[in-house]
Amino acid sequence: MRAIGFVFLGAFVALSSSCIDPVHSDDVDALGPEAPGVPEGLTHRAGQPCLTCHGGLGPGSPRFSVAGTVYLKRTDTAALQGATVVITDADGDSRSVETNEVGNFRIERDTWNPIFPLRISLSYQGEDATMKTLVNGNGGCNFCHRGDGDSTHSPRVYLRTK
Amino acid sequence: MKRFLLVSMSIAIFAACAGSPKQSTDSAGGADRAQFTPVSGMLLRRCGSLDCHGRIYRNFRLVGVGGRRLDDKYYPDGPATTEDEIDHNFQAILGIEPEIMRTVIAEGGANPQRLTVVRKGRGSEDHKGGQRIGLGDDADICLTSWLASDVDSDACARATTQRLP
Numbered sequence: 001m002r003a004i005g006f007v008f009l010g011a012f013v014a015l016s017s018s019c020i021d022p023v024h025s026d027d028v029d030a031l032g033p034e035a036p037g038v039p040e041g042l043t044h045r046a047g048q049p050c051l052t053c054h055g056g057l058g059p060g061s062p063r064f065s066v067a068g069t070v071y072l073k074r075t076d077t078a079a080l081q082g083a084t085v086v087i088t089d090a091d092g093d094s095r096s097v098e099t100n101e102v103g104n105f106r107i108e109r110d111t112w113n114p115i116f117p118l119r120i121s122l123s124y125q126g127e128d129a130t131m132k133t134l135v136n137g138n139g140g141c142n143f144c145h146r147g148d149g150d151s152t153h154s155p156r157v158y159l160r161t162k
Numbered sequence: 163m164k165r166f167l168l169v170s171m172s173i174a175i176f177a178a179c180a181g182s183p184k185q186s187t188d189s190a191g192g193a194d195r196a197q198f199t200p201v202s203g204m205l206l207r208r209c210g211s212l213d214c215h216g217r218i219y220r221n222f223r224l225v226g227v228g229g230r231r232l233d234d235k236y237y238p239d240g241p242a243t244t245e246d247e248i249d250h251n252f253q254a255i256l257g258i259e260p261e262i263m264r265t266v267i268a269e270g271g272a273n274p275q276r277l278t279v280v281r282k283g284r285g286s287e288d289h290k291g292g293q294r295i296g297l298g299d300d301a302d303i304c305l306t307s308w309l310a311s312d313v314d315s316d317a318c319a320r321a322t323t324q325r326l327p
Binding site: 116132133134135136137138143144149150151152153154155 | 207209211212213214216218228229230231232233234235236237238239290291292294
Protein backbone atom coordinates (compact mmCIF):
# COMPACT_ATOMS: atom_id res chain seq x y z
CA MET A 1 0.00 0.00 0.00
CA ARG A 2 2.75 2.36 0.97
CA ALA A 3 4.56 1.42 -2.21
CA ILE A 4 1.55 2.39 -4.29
CA GLY A 5 1.27 5.71 -2.46
CA PHE A 6 4.90 6.28 -3.20
CA VAL A 7 4.48 5.45 -6.86
CA PHE A 8 1.59 7.91 -6.93
CA LEU A 9 3.62 10.66 -5.35
CA GLY A 10 6.46 9.89 -7.72
CA ALA A 11 4.10 10.02 -10.67
CA PHE A 12 2.91 13.45 -9.57
CA VAL A 13 6.38 14.82 -9.16
CA ALA A 14 7.44 13.34 -12.47
CA LEU A 15 4.33 14.62 -14.25
CA SER A 16 4.89 18.15 -13.11
CA SER A 17 8.46 18.05 -14.36
CA SER A 18 8.18 15.59 -17.24
CA CYS A 19 9.30 18.03 -19.90
CA ILE A 20 12.53 19.05 -18.25
CA ASP A 21 14.42 15.77 -17.71
CA PRO A 22 17.64 16.77 -15.96
CA VAL A 23 18.88 20.25 -16.67
CA HIS A 24 20.49 20.41 -20.07
CA SER A 25 23.46 22.52 -19.01
CA ASP A 26 24.31 20.00 -16.29
CA ASP A 27 24.36 17.26 -18.90
CA VAL A 28 26.71 19.30 -21.05
CA ASP A 29 28.96 20.24 -18.12
CA ALA A 30 29.17 16.61 -17.05
CA LEU A 31 30.93 15.83 -20.33
CA GLY A 32 33.85 18.06 -19.39
CA PRO A 33 36.07 20.32 -21.52
CA GLU A 34 37.45 19.57 -24.98
CA ALA A 35 40.48 17.27 -25.02
CA PRO A 36 43.64 19.35 -25.53
CA GLY A 37 44.77 19.50 -29.12
CA VAL A 38 41.52 18.20 -30.61
CA PRO A 39 39.60 20.85 -32.59
CA GLU A 40 35.82 21.16 -32.26
CA GLY A 41 34.94 19.08 -35.28
CA LEU A 42 34.34 15.57 -36.52
CA THR A 43 37.15 14.02 -34.51
CA HIS A 44 36.24 15.49 -31.14
CA ARG A 45 34.58 13.83 -28.16
CA ALA A 46 34.65 10.26 -29.50
CA GLY A 47 32.45 8.01 -27.39
CA GLN A 48 30.46 10.91 -25.95
CA PRO A 49 26.73 11.44 -26.55
CA CYS A 50 26.96 13.83 -29.53
CA LEU A 51 23.28 14.78 -29.44
CA THR A 52 23.51 16.14 -25.90
CA CYS A 53 25.27 19.09 -27.53
CA HIS A 54 24.24 18.70 -31.18
CA GLY A 55 20.57 17.92 -30.44
CA GLY A 56 19.19 21.40 -30.84
CA LEU A 57 19.74 22.85 -27.37
CA GLY A 58 23.41 23.66 -27.98
CA PRO A 59 26.20 24.41 -27.48
CA GLY A 60 27.20 22.32 -30.50
CA SER A 61 26.15 23.20 -34.02
CA PRO A 62 25.00 22.08 -36.46
CA ARG A 63 22.18 19.94 -35.20
CA PHE A 64 22.53 16.20 -35.88
CA SER A 65 19.73 13.64 -36.25
CA VAL A 66 22.02 10.62 -35.82
CA ALA A 67 25.61 10.50 -34.58
CA GLY A 68 27.96 8.30 -32.65
CA THR A 69 31.19 6.38 -32.47
CA VAL A 70 32.05 2.85 -33.56
CA TYR A 71 34.78 0.65 -32.09
CA LEU A 72 36.37 -2.55 -33.26
CA LYS A 73 35.80 -4.60 -30.11
CA ARG A 74 33.44 -4.55 -27.20
CA THR A 75 36.28 -4.74 -24.71
CA ASP A 76 38.72 -2.27 -26.23
CA THR A 77 38.83 1.47 -26.97
CA ALA A 78 40.39 1.17 -30.46
CA ALA A 79 38.22 3.03 -32.98
CA LEU A 80 36.93 1.41 -36.14
CA GLN A 81 37.55 3.56 -39.18
CA GLY A 82 35.72 2.90 -42.44
CA ALA A 83 32.76 1.01 -40.95
CA THR A 84 29.41 1.60 -42.62
CA VAL A 85 26.54 2.43 -40.29
CA VAL A 86 23.10 1.84 -41.79
CA ILE A 87 20.11 3.59 -40.27
CA THR A 88 16.60 2.68 -41.42
CA ASP A 89 13.69 4.77 -40.25
CA ALA A 90 10.05 3.91 -39.58
CA ASP A 91 9.12 4.70 -43.19
CA GLY A 92 11.78 2.34 -44.50
CA ASP A 93 13.92 5.24 -45.63
CA SER A 94 17.59 4.58 -44.96
CA ARG A 95 21.03 6.18 -44.96
CA SER A 96 24.57 4.82 -44.79
CA VAL A 97 27.45 6.71 -43.22
CA GLU A 98 31.15 5.90 -42.89
CA THR A 99 33.05 6.23 -39.65
CA ASN A 100 36.22 8.35 -39.58
CA GLU A 101 39.64 7.84 -38.00
CA VAL A 102 38.29 8.14 -34.45
CA GLY A 103 35.21 6.01 -35.23
CA ASN A 104 32.88 9.03 -35.31
CA PHE A 105 30.08 9.61 -37.78
CA ARG A 106 27.10 11.94 -37.97
CA ILE A 107 24.15 12.92 -40.11
CA GLU A 108 23.07 16.53 -40.02
CA ARG A 109 19.41 17.02 -39.34
CA ASP A 110 19.10 19.42 -42.27
CA THR A 111 20.20 16.57 -44.52
CA TRP A 112 17.97 13.86 -43.06
CA ASN A 113 15.39 14.02 -40.31
CA PRO A 114 14.34 10.37 -39.90
CA ILE A 115 11.07 9.15 -38.43
CA PHE A 116 11.49 7.08 -35.28
CA PRO A 117 11.85 4.26 -34.41
CA LEU A 118 15.13 3.50 -36.16
CA ARG A 119 16.76 0.19 -37.00
CA ILE A 120 20.54 0.09 -36.88
CA SER A 121 23.21 -2.13 -38.33
CA LEU A 122 26.85 -1.76 -39.19
CA SER A 123 29.27 -3.53 -41.46
CA TYR A 124 32.96 -3.58 -42.16
CA GLN A 125 34.75 -5.67 -44.78
CA GLY A 126 32.20 -8.47 -44.79
CA GLU A 127 31.61 -8.57 -41.04
CA ASP A 128 28.51 -7.07 -39.56
CA ALA A 129 26.67 -6.34 -36.33
CA THR A 130 23.00 -5.54 -35.87
CA MET A 131 21.15 -3.90 -33.06
CA LYS A 132 18.16 -6.09 -32.19
CA THR A 133 16.16 -3.46 -30.34
CA LEU A 134 15.09 -0.14 -31.81
CA VAL A 135 16.14 3.42 -31.26
CA ASN A 136 12.89 5.03 -30.20
CA GLY A 137 13.76 8.62 -29.55
CA ASN A 138 17.43 9.54 -29.38
CA GLY A 139 19.59 9.30 -32.49
CA GLY A 140 22.76 9.70 -30.44
CA CYS A 141 24.26 6.21 -30.17
CA ASN A 142 26.47 7.08 -27.21
CA PHE A 143 23.47 8.18 -25.19
CA CYS A 144 22.90 4.45 -24.62
CA HIS A 145 26.28 2.96 -25.57
CA ARG A 146 28.93 4.11 -23.12
CA GLY A 147 32.39 2.78 -22.28
CA ASP A 148 32.34 -0.77 -20.98
CA GLY A 149 28.65 -0.47 -20.19
CA ASP A 150 26.73 -0.79 -16.91
CA SER A 151 23.16 -1.47 -15.85
CA THR A 152 21.89 1.64 -17.64
CA HIS A 153 24.22 1.73 -20.66
CA SER A 154 25.05 -0.82 -23.29
CA PRO A 155 28.78 -1.13 -24.00
CA ARG A 156 30.35 0.98 -26.79
CA VAL A 157 29.08 0.24 -30.30
CA TYR A 158 31.34 -2.51 -31.53
CA LEU A 159 31.88 -4.83 -34.49
CA ARG A 160 33.38 -7.80 -32.66
CA THR A 161 32.69 -9.19 -29.23
CA LYS A 162 36.39 -9.93 -28.68
CA MET B 163 -6.32 -30.42 19.34
CA LYS B 164 -7.22 -31.72 15.92
CA ARG B 165 -9.31 -28.65 15.32
CA PHE B 166 -6.47 -26.39 16.38
CA LEU B 167 -4.14 -28.10 13.97
CA LEU B 168 -6.59 -27.69 11.15
CA VAL B 169 -7.04 -24.02 11.88
CA SER B 170 -3.36 -23.32 12.13
CA MET B 171 -2.79 -25.27 8.95
CA SER B 172 -5.26 -23.19 7.03
CA ILE B 173 -3.70 -20.04 8.44
CA ALA B 174 -0.34 -21.30 7.30
CA ILE B 175 -1.68 -22.00 3.82
CA PHE B 176 -3.29 -18.57 3.75
CA ALA B 177 -0.09 -16.92 4.83
CA ALA B 178 1.88 -18.86 2.26
CA CYS B 179 -0.39 -17.67 -0.53
CA ALA B 180 -0.33 -14.12 0.71
CA GLY B 181 3.44 -14.16 0.48
CA SER B 182 3.50 -15.38 -3.10
CA PRO B 183 3.22 -13.09 -6.13
CA LYS B 184 -0.54 -13.51 -5.82
CA GLN B 185 -0.36 -10.83 -3.17
CA SER B 186 0.25 -8.15 -5.73
CA THR B 187 -2.67 -9.62 -7.64
CA ASP B 188 -4.92 -8.86 -4.69
CA SER B 189 -3.73 -5.33 -4.17
CA ALA B 190 -4.29 -4.70 -7.84
CA GLY B 191 -7.86 -5.89 -7.75
CA GLY B 192 -7.34 -8.88 -9.96
CA ALA B 193 -4.50 -7.87 -12.28
CA ASP B 194 -2.80 -11.13 -13.02
CA ARG B 195 0.94 -11.38 -12.38
CA ALA B 196 1.03 -14.96 -13.61
CA GLN B 197 -0.23 -13.84 -17.03
CA PHE B 198 1.96 -10.75 -17.13
CA THR B 199 5.27 -12.27 -18.26
CA PRO B 200 4.58 -12.08 -22.02
CA VAL B 201 3.05 -8.62 -21.59
CA SER B 202 6.21 -7.45 -19.86
CA GLY B 203 8.24 -8.62 -22.85
CA MET B 204 6.01 -6.70 -25.25
CA LEU B 205 6.12 -3.51 -23.16
CA LEU B 206 9.87 -3.74 -22.83
CA ARG B 207 10.26 -4.09 -26.55
CA ARG B 208 7.81 -1.40 -27.61
CA CYS B 209 8.34 1.11 -24.81
CA GLY B 210 11.32 0.20 -22.64
CA SER B 211 14.36 1.35 -24.61
CA LEU B 212 16.98 3.34 -22.73
CA ASP B 213 15.88 6.56 -24.42
CA CYS B 214 12.21 6.09 -23.40
CA HIS B 215 10.64 4.21 -20.51
CA GLY B 216 14.01 2.67 -19.77
CA ARG B 217 15.08 6.06 -18.45
CA ILE B 218 14.86 6.81 -14.77
CA TYR B 219 13.35 10.19 -15.58
CA ARG B 220 10.10 8.65 -16.78
CA ASN B 221 7.39 7.95 -14.22
CA PHE B 222 6.39 4.71 -15.97
CA ARG B 223 9.67 2.83 -15.83
CA LEU B 224 10.38 -0.52 -17.40
CA VAL B 225 13.39 -2.73 -16.81
CA GLY B 226 14.85 -5.82 -18.44
CA VAL B 227 17.03 -6.97 -21.28
CA GLY B 228 17.21 -4.41 -24.10
CA GLY B 229 16.71 -1.64 -21.54
CA ARG B 230 17.73 -0.65 -18.04
CA ARG B 231 18.60 -3.41 -15.55
CA LEU B 232 17.62 -3.68 -11.91
CA ASP B 233 20.74 -5.58 -10.98
CA ASP B 234 23.87 -3.41 -11.09
CA LYS B 235 25.89 -6.32 -12.41
CA TYR B 236 23.69 -6.76 -15.47
CA TYR B 237 23.87 -4.98 -18.83
CA PRO B 238 21.16 -3.86 -21.23
CA ASP B 239 22.37 -6.55 -23.62
CA GLY B 240 22.30 -9.42 -21.12
CA PRO B 241 21.63 -11.67 -19.31
CA ALA B 242 17.94 -12.35 -19.86
CA THR B 243 15.16 -10.48 -18.05
CA THR B 244 14.68 -11.74 -14.49
CA GLU B 245 11.52 -12.48 -12.52
CA ASP B 246 12.34 -9.50 -10.27
CA GLU B 247 12.33 -7.27 -13.30
CA ILE B 248 8.99 -8.64 -14.46
CA ASP B 249 7.65 -7.97 -10.93
CA HIS B 250 8.97 -4.43 -11.20
CA ASN B 251 7.25 -3.90 -14.55
CA PHE B 252 4.03 -5.35 -13.18
CA GLN B 253 4.06 -2.89 -10.28
CA ALA B 254 4.98 -0.10 -12.68
CA ILE B 255 1.95 -0.59 -14.91
CA LEU B 256 -0.37 -1.04 -11.92
CA GLY B 257 1.01 2.07 -10.25
CA ILE B 258 -0.01 4.40 -13.08
CA GLU B 259 -3.73 4.41 -12.35
CA PRO B 260 -4.51 1.76 -9.72
CA GLU B 261 -8.20 2.58 -9.28
CA ILE B 262 -9.05 2.70 -12.97
CA MET B 263 -6.98 -0.43 -13.56
CA ARG B 264 -8.98 -2.21 -10.89
CA THR B 265 -12.25 -1.13 -12.47
CA VAL B 266 -11.23 -2.13 -15.99
CA ILE B 267 -10.11 -5.55 -14.80
CA ALA B 268 -13.22 -6.05 -12.65
CA GLU B 269 -15.28 -5.33 -15.75
CA GLY B 270 -13.50 -8.02 -17.73
CA GLY B 271 -11.23 -5.62 -19.59
CA ALA B 272 -14.09 -3.56 -21.05
CA ASN B 273 -13.21 -0.12 -22.43
CA PRO B 274 -9.47 -0.40 -21.85
CA GLN B 275 -9.02 3.09 -23.29
CA ARG B 276 -10.03 4.36 -19.87
CA LEU B 277 -6.40 3.70 -19.02
CA THR B 278 -3.85 6.32 -19.93
CA VAL B 279 -1.27 3.60 -20.64
CA VAL B 280 -3.55 2.26 -23.38
CA ARG B 281 -4.29 5.71 -24.79
CA LYS B 282 -0.67 6.81 -24.78
CA GLY B 283 0.50 3.52 -26.27
CA ARG B 284 -2.06 3.88 -29.03
CA GLY B 285 -1.04 7.49 -29.52
CA SER B 286 -4.58 8.72 -28.94
CA GLU B 287 -3.40 10.84 -26.01
CA ASP B 288 -0.47 13.24 -26.11
CA HIS B 289 2.61 11.03 -25.91
CA LYS B 290 6.22 12.01 -26.41
CA GLY B 291 6.87 8.62 -27.98
CA GLY B 292 3.91 8.93 -30.37
CA GLN B 293 2.07 5.75 -31.33
CA ARG B 294 3.80 2.57 -30.21
CA ILE B 295 0.79 0.27 -30.23
CA GLY B 296 -1.67 0.23 -33.10
CA LEU B 297 -5.36 -0.22 -32.37
CA GLY B 298 -5.97 -3.95 -32.86
CA ASP B 299 -2.36 -4.92 -33.61
CA ASP B 300 -0.52 -7.71 -31.78
CA ALA B 301 0.77 -5.41 -29.04
CA ASP B 302 -2.72 -4.01 -28.51
CA ILE B 303 -4.25 -7.50 -28.38
CA CYS B 304 -1.54 -8.53 -25.94
CA LEU B 305 -2.22 -5.68 -23.54
CA THR B 306 -6.01 -5.68 -23.76
CA SER B 307 -6.28 -9.48 -23.48
CA TRP B 308 -4.27 -9.28 -20.28
CA LEU B 309 -6.63 -6.60 -18.95
CA ALA B 310 -9.43 -9.04 -19.78
CA SER B 311 -7.60 -11.67 -17.68
CA ASP B 312 -7.14 -13.96 -20.68
CA VAL B 313 -3.75 -13.04 -22.07
CA ASP B 314 -3.03 -13.89 -25.71
CA SER B 315 0.57 -15.03 -25.29
CA ASP B 316 1.01 -15.62 -29.02
CA ALA B 317 0.08 -12.04 -29.81
CA CYS B 318 2.50 -10.87 -27.10
CA ALA B 319 5.27 -13.04 -28.52
CA ARG B 320 4.68 -11.71 -32.03
CA ALA B 321 4.62 -8.13 -30.77
CA THR B 322 7.87 -8.76 -28.92
CA THR B 323 9.86 -10.26 -31.75
CA GLN B 324 8.36 -8.35 -34.67
CA ARG B 325 10.72 -6.17 -36.60
CA LEU B 326 9.38 -2.65 -36.83
CA PRO B 327 8.57 -1.25 -39.29
